[in-house]
Amino acid sequence: MEFPAYLATMPMHAITEIHGEPGLLARFRLEIEAFDEADRDRLTEALDLAADLHRDDRRVREPYLNHLLRVSIRLMHHYQVRDVDVIVAGLLHDAVEDHPAELAGLDPGTVADVTPAALTVLADRFGARVARLVAAVTNPEYDPGRDRDEQYREHVAASLEREPWARVIKVSDFTDNGVGVIHTVGPKVARAAAKYRPLVPVFRDLVARPDTPLSAPVKEHIFAQLDLAEERFSAILDQPT
16 A cells, blocks of 8 residues: 655644554654664564554544554654653553453453453563563453442553653543544543543643653653543533533
8 A cells, every 4th residue: 555755744643544553553653763773673663562452443433553553653753752661561451451351361250350460471572671661551340339430530640750761651542532532423422521531630640740751842742632622522422501
């Protein structure tokens, strides 16, 4: 498939709509050209693992891999991240949460909690720091007696308090889910907006902190994206009565 010369400057959801997964893969490869060969190999290995683990997963109308590609491309292009551990963790940020048994090579049901084994595999393959970052953005088991969304928000705030680079990964994930909510269809639109809206001020505070390792212009870009997400949540949820 041929792609336009301006692929490197196209908005990611435009690439998704027009060119699909092949276009996002091509854009990812353009982004990693800025890295040396060893780093490119490492990033490609992480991409291959993510593609294998999520091969049958879907996000409404698209392969789940598209989401992971957009998260990692956003880290490189918009956030100017050159820390390969962070980008690898971005590609694999849902691997332990969604496919721990497969990642760990265990038969589901044989171990009560396969998360530690899955994180050990990540640490062995990509290093302890990658595993720690993925752990920071992996949701825990929730108490069925409490509101699930409230527990999710509590986990995000507590986990990202301790890991500044995990904030960067999570805000890219949140941007894809929040700003991209208008690309979702069906009842999931309102459900997602209600889940994510209370996190806008949380992310705004976390990104603004001095220890969040992003430049001032990148932080301003993220604030604008958070404003856009809030506008979209309001349009979805604040219907006149």
